[in-house]
Amino acid sequence: MTPRTRGHLALLLSPVTLFLSVFFLGPLIIIAVYSVLTPGLYGGVEWSFYHWNFGRIFGWADGLVEVFEPVYLQILLRSLGLAFLTVIICLILCYPVAFWIARLPQRARIVFLFLITLPFFASLIVRLYAWLLILKPSGLLGTVFNAVGLEAPEILYTQTAVILGMVYIFIPFMFLPLFSSVDTLDRSLIEASADLGAKPWQTFVKVIVPQTLPGIAGGSVIVFIPAVGNFIVPDVLGGAQGLMIGNMVEQQFLSSRNWPFGSALAMVIMAVVLAALMLFTARACKAGAAR
Amino acid sequence: MPDLLTIAAARRAFTTPEGKTFQALDGIDLTVGDGEFVTLLGPSGCGKTTLLRAIAGFEQIDSGSITLDGRDLTRLAPHQRPVNTVFQSYALFPHMTVARNVGYALEVRGMARSDRERWVADALDKVGLGDLGTRKPSQLSGGQRQRVALARAIVAEPRLLLLDEPLSALDRNLRQAMQIELKDLQHRLGIAFVFVTHDQEEALTMSDRIVVMRSGRIEQAGAPRDIFRRPATRFVAEFIGETNLFAGRVQNGTLVTDAGQRIDLPAGTPEGLATAVLRPTDFALGTSGIPGRVTRAVYLGADLHLHVAPDSGGPDIGVVARDAANAPRNGDRVTLAYDPASVHVMAGVA
Amino acid sequence: MKISLTAFAGLFFLFIYAPLIVIVVYSFNSNPVNMLVWDGFTLDWYKGLFGIGERTLDPNQRAVYLESTPQLIAALKNSLTVAAVTTLFSTLVGTATALAVTRYRFRGRTVYTGGMMLPMMMPDIVLGVGLLIFFSTIGMQLSLLTIIIGQCTFLTSYVFIVVQARLAGLDPALEEASADLGANEWTTFRKVTLPQLAFIISMDDLVITYFISGTGSQTLPTFIFSMVRRGVKPEINAIATLIILASIIIAALGLWLNARASRK
Ligand SMILES: Nc1ncnc2c1ncn2[C@@H]1O[C@H](COP(=O)(O)OP(=O)(O)OP(=O)(O)O)[C@@H](O)[C@H]1O
Ligand SMILES: [Mg+2]
Numbered sequence: 001m002t003p004r005t006r007g008h009l010a011l012l013l014s015p016v017t018l019f020l021s022v023f024f025l026g027p028l029i030i031i032a033v034y035s036v037l038t039p040g041l042y043g044g045v046e047w048s049f050y051h052w053n054f055g056r057i058f059g060w061a062d063g064l065v066e067v068f069e070p071v072y073l074q075i076l077l078r079s080l081g082l083a084f085l086t087v088i089i090c091l092i093l094c095y096p097v098a099f100w101i102a103r104l105p106q107r108a109r110i111v112f113l114f115l116i117t118l119p120f121f122a123s124l125i126v127r128l129y130a131w132l133l134i135l136k137p138s139g140l141l142g143t144v145f146n147a148v149g150l151e152a153p154e155i156l157y158t159q160t161a162v163i164l165g166m167v168y169i170f171i172p173f174m175f176l177p178l179f180s181s182v183d184t185l186d187r188s189l190i191e192a193s194a195d196l197g198a199k200p201w202q203t204f205v206k207v208i209v210p211q212t213l214p215g216i217a218g219g220s221v222i223v224f225i226p227a228v229g230n231f232i233v234p235d236v237l238g239g240a241q242g243l244m245i246g247n248m249v250e251q252q253f254l255s256s257r258n259w260p261f262g263s264a265l266a267m268v269i270m271a272v273v274l275a276a277l278m279l280f281t282a283r284a285c286k287a288g289a290a291r
Numbered sequence: 292m293p294d295l296l297t298i299a300a301a302r303r304a305f306t307t308p309e310g311k312t313f314q315a316l317d318g319i320d321l322t323v324g325d326g327e328f329v330t331l332l333g334p335s336g337c338g339k340t341t342l343l344r345a346i347a348g349f350e351q352i353d354s355g356s357i358t359l360d361g362r363d364l365t366r367l368a369p370h371q372r373p374v375n376t377v378f379q380s381y382a383l384f385p386h387m388t389v390a391r392n393v394g395y396a397l398e399v400r401g402m403a404r405s406d407r408e409r410w411v412a413d414a415l416d417k418v419g420l421g422d423l424g425t426r427k428p429s430q431l432s433g434g435q436r437q438r439v440a441l442a443r444a445i446v447a448e449p450r451l452l453l454l455d456e457p458l459s460a461l462d463r464n465l466r467q468a469m470q471i472e473l474k475d476l477q478h479r480l481g482i483a484f485v486f487v488t489h490d491q492e493e494a495l496t497m498s499d500r501i502v503v504m505r506s507g508r509i510e511q512a513g514a515p516r517d518i519f520r521r522p523a524t525r526f527v528a529e530f531i532g533e534t535n536l537f538a539g540r541v542q543n544g545t546l547v548t549d550a551g552q553r554i555d556l557p558a559g560t561p562e563g564l565a566t567a568v569l570r571p572t573d574f575a576l577g578t579s580g581i582p583g584r585v586t587r588a589v590y591l592g593a594d595l596h597l598h599v600a601p602d603s604g605g606p607d608i609g610v611v612a613r614d615a616a617n618a619p620r621n622g623d624r625v626t627l628a629y630d631p632a633s634v635h636v637m638a639g640v641a
Numbered sequence: 642m643k644i645s646l647t648a649f650a651g652l653f654f655l656f657i658y659a660p661l662i663v664i665v666v667y668s669f670n671s672n673p674v675n676m677l678v679w680d681g682f683t684l685d686w687y688k689g690l691f692g693i694g695e696r697t698l699d700p701n702q703r704a705v706y707l708e709s710t711p712q713l714i715a716a717l718k719n720s721l722t723v724a725a726v727t728t729l730f731s732t733l734v735g736t737a738t739a740l741a742v743t744r745y746r747f748r749g750r751t752v753y754t755g756g757m758m759l760p761m762m763m764p765d766i767v768l769g770v771g772l773l774i775f776f777s778t779i780g781m782q783l784s785l786l787t788i789i790i791g792q793c794t795f796l797t798s799y800v801f802i803v804v805q806a807r808l809a810g811l812d813p814a815l816e817e818a819s820a821d822l823g824a825n826e827w828t829t830f831r832k833v834t835l836p837q838l839a840f841i842i843s844m845d846d847l848v849i850t851y852f853i854s855g856t857g858s859q860t861l862p863t864f865i866f867s868m869v870r871r872g873v874k875p876e877i878n879a880i881a882t883l884i885i886l887a888s889i890i891i892a893a894l895g896l897w898l899n900a901r902a903s904r905k
Contacts, residue, residue, distance in 0.1 A: 005745060008745075009741055009745055009747060011737075012737040012738065012740055012741035013737070013738060013741050013753070015733075015734045015737065016734050016735075016737065016738045016757075016797060016801075019734065019793065019794075019797070020756075020757075020760065020794065020797070020798075023772070023775070023790050023791075023793070023794050024759070024760050024768075024794045026775050027768065027771030027772045027774065027775040028763075028767075028771055030771065030774050030775050030778060031767065031770065031771040031774055034774055093653060093656075096646055096649050096650070096653075097649065097650050097653045099646065100646050100647065100649070100650040101650070105308070112650075112654075114892075114896060115654060115657075115658075116657070117892075118888075118889065118892055119657055119658070119661060121841055121888035121889070121891065121892040122661065122884060122885045122888040122889070123844070123845050123861075123862060123865070123881075123884050123888070124845055124847060124862070125847055125862050125865050125866050125869065126664070126865065126881040126884050126885060127660065127661070128869075129664070129865070129869050129873075129877060129881060130660030130661060130663055130664050130881070131660055132869065132873060133660075133663055133664060133667065133873065133878075134659075134660060134663060136873065140663055168656075168657075168660070171657065186380075186382070188378050188380055188382040189382050189384060191347075191349055191369065191376075191378070191382065192376070192378060192382035192383075192384070193384075193395070193399075194348075194349075194368070194369040194370040195347055195348075195349075195369050195370070195374075195375055195376045196370075196375065196395050196396040196399065196443065196444075196447070197370050197396050197399050197400060197447065198370055198395070198399040199370055199399070200370070202399045203370075206384075206395075206398075206399070207384060210386045211385075211386065225762060225764055226764065226765065228764070229764035229765070229766045229767065230766075231766060231848070232847060232848065232866070235870070236866075236869060236870070246766050249766055249770060250766070253770050253773060253852065254852075259774060262770060263770065263774065266766065266767045266770050266771070267767075269764050269766065269767055270763070270764065270767050273762070273763075273764050277762060
């Protein structure tokens with residue numbers, strides 16, 4: 001490497017290195033540190049080691065300094081479940097549509113792909129608000145049910161509403177990776193499978209799914225990560241029943257003002273997400289090696 | 292040979308992006324005998340692939356019928372048809388091992404694993420790939436992939452195998468080796484083949500019967516020798532091998548072209564409009580026949596390819612002559628001799 | 642099979658668009674109490690939004706004055722300022738990084754390619770609270786500047802990922818050969834598509850901004866979020882409709898510019 005290219009490289013890389021090591025690594029480190037610090041009396045923090053933050057969540061609190069509150073574990077599990085269901089439903093909704101669009105003529109394809117990404121451009125909070133309008137007791141759903149003389153189902157402020165909202169805002173995240181996978185699927189493989197006597201469901205399970213696995217896995221991870229730590233959707237649509245771990249974090253930071261405990265909860269979210277990512281990369285590497 | 296496959300009056304139209312309809316199959320009637328090697332031959336776009344796909348079930352025909360062994364296949368889905376295909380791109384499943392690819396047809400029928408392994412080993416042996424079962428398709432050469440595709444298609448012992456230009460991706464030497472092997476295998480297994488190719492030489496060497504297609508119709512079907520020696524139409528004559536065609540009027544056993552060229556015909560040729568077919572190898576350099584001048588001599592190794600402008604005028608005549616020290620060169624005068632009895636006449640074709 | 646797939650796709654698009662249509666329709670409904678019961682067409686909510694028309698705080702009156710019109714305008718201004726600065730910074734820095742890792746082989750290259758994924762992959766709530774603690778620890782007042790810094794962390798990463806994917810599939814000679822068709826597309830991508838994406842993501846960021854915006858530095862999403870939390874009001878429909886309209890225009894414009902570039 002000549003001194004000149006070295007200079008180029010330094011010029012290209014120093015801004016990002018400086019910026020991200022201060023403003024990305026800094027916050028990460030400090031949140032990790034905070035999660036094992038002692039909460040102060042009035043919302044402050046004392047700089048001494050304190051593992052009870054995690055004890056409160058995972059149950060090794062001794063009942064004196066801190067109390068084990070199973071509610072956090074419950075809510076964590078609920079968040080995982082809701083995020084998982086969101087991923088599954090997004091998958092079920094997007095998969096057939098990806099196939100449908102992949103088989104359209106070129107012009108129509110462009111139009112429909114555009115139509116799918118278009119709502120992504122409209123503000124997230126606006127799109128969530130729309131569901132509030134629909135699900136409110138006096139909202140569209142209620143009005144329609146009442147008009148035909150039926151009792152409207154109570155969806156708002158339930159977990160169903162949370163899933164609905166998350167599915168709605170995360171659909172483009174699932175669709176795009178899935179579509180690129182479906183679109184590059186070699187159709188002669190599907191024909192070969194049928195030709196060899198596989199029934200349509202066999203072709204689906206044995207050929208189509210394995211061949212589109214990169215898209216399925218990619219889309220799932222991209223949806224799962226923001227879903228599991230989400231607090232906006234449960235805040236707007238979830239009510240008390242639909243609270244998620246993200247709401248707990250938000251509470252600790254903005255109303256309870258117990259930052260160390262909030263940091264511990266945030267660390268838990270990060271751990272979950274890292275685990276999901278590692279699972280995904282491990283699978284991707286295995287699939288990559290198999291190719 | 293009892294009939295295995297019967298296609299009757301099959302038609303299939305496509306709509307072009309401009310909205311016009313285009314008849315890709317325009318009334319195809321074809322039978323394939325049990326164990327017969329039939330080749331579909333024709334220029335690009337004439338409907339060979341479409342016909343093959345219609346037999347396999349990937350295309351539905353608009354009208355007509357397809358029966359196999361007396362069973363009507365016309366409305367059956369591809370997976371319900373007892374017919375297997377070797378795809379041009381091979382279409383091997385990239386995520387499965389070679390063995391699993393080959394055993395796929397057995398797997399989806401629910402055959403037990405142990406039986407399957409035996410059948411797979413057997414099929415791999417037949418194509419000469421005994422020890423590659425654990426590899427992935429990406430770890431194989433082109434020729435090996437070709438064999439895997441073949442093994443996969445024959446493992447369940449179909450009665451009829453469809454092959455769409457299976458050898459076109461191979462280089463020349465491998466291609467010739469595979470031609471022989473494929474023909475051998477077909478013979479041993481007793482499976483009927485419907486084979487698509489662009490390559491007339493391939494068609495001539497491998498087939499029991501050649502079907503020449505043109506714009507969705509069958510132009511002529513027959514044994515390779517008949518197709519080559521006795522083409523029924525100008526199109527067939529020109530499509531298979533190099534040909535000299537002389538169109539004109541037959542009188543007293545002699546054909547006279549518009550340019551005034553005279554060609555002697557076999558005795559008893561009926562009068563009227565006709566076209567005479569003479570292959571370049573039908574001529575010999577002699578003393579009586581068609582006089583002319585060599586305009587180009589191309590050296591081919593053992594042979595010499597001559598373009599001869601006949602004195603009577605009209606297009607150049609292509610001739611293949613043995614190369615020798617005294618062989619004619621550019622500008623030399625020659626006389627092209629031929630045996631009138633071996634001239635093929637297409638009566639009524641002008 | 643084919644028909645049922647088409648029907649499914651139809652329902653899918655209905656699911657995607659129906660909520661947006663509901664908002665738009667109700668933003669013109671004159672019923673101020675139960676805005677979901679149609680009571681005739683009105684532009685009052687739009688007028689109220691801009692502080693024109695009659696002003697009253699009585700919820701039963703037709704003309705509703707949005708108490709917080711000045712706040713709304715301020716939030717919009719804040720959003721635009723933040724988005725402009727953030728877009729400029731993240732496209733420059735992110736593109737530079739992507740160029741460095743695609744053009745040069747150097748030690749630590751994989752640290753960059755891997756590490757640049759992290760901010761994008763980090764759940765935004767973790768990044769948000771992390772930044773909050775960080776700023777308060779170093780004693781930095783929450784302001785527009787903190788919002789800009791916060792958004793730049795993940796947008797730089799986003800820009801990097803997108804540009805790197807683009808560059809990986811691009812002939813390195815193309816950038817110089819400006820006559821080439823590919824170069825044309827690349828220019829449009831760099832000058833239109835990329836800034837557009839960054840701008841929209843910045844304008845739409847709620848979670849990170851929510852944690853690190855001070856009292857005086859609300860952005861449009863955090864402002865609407867706080868309004869939505871206080872309940873459904875007709876003027877939110879009007880704001881939401883305007884936002885939907887603006888995003889459609891921006892998206893269509895980008896698409897048109899893109900199509901024009903690739904046709905050339
Ligand atoms: N799905 C389709 N839609 C529209 N037209 C088609 C379709 N499939 C084939 N065709 C048209 O039908 C005609 C026959 O195509 P086919 O693939 O059967 O030709 P072919 O004889 O196999 O040619 P080649 O030797 O080039 O493979 C072509 O003109 C082709 O453009
Ligand atoms: Mg073909």
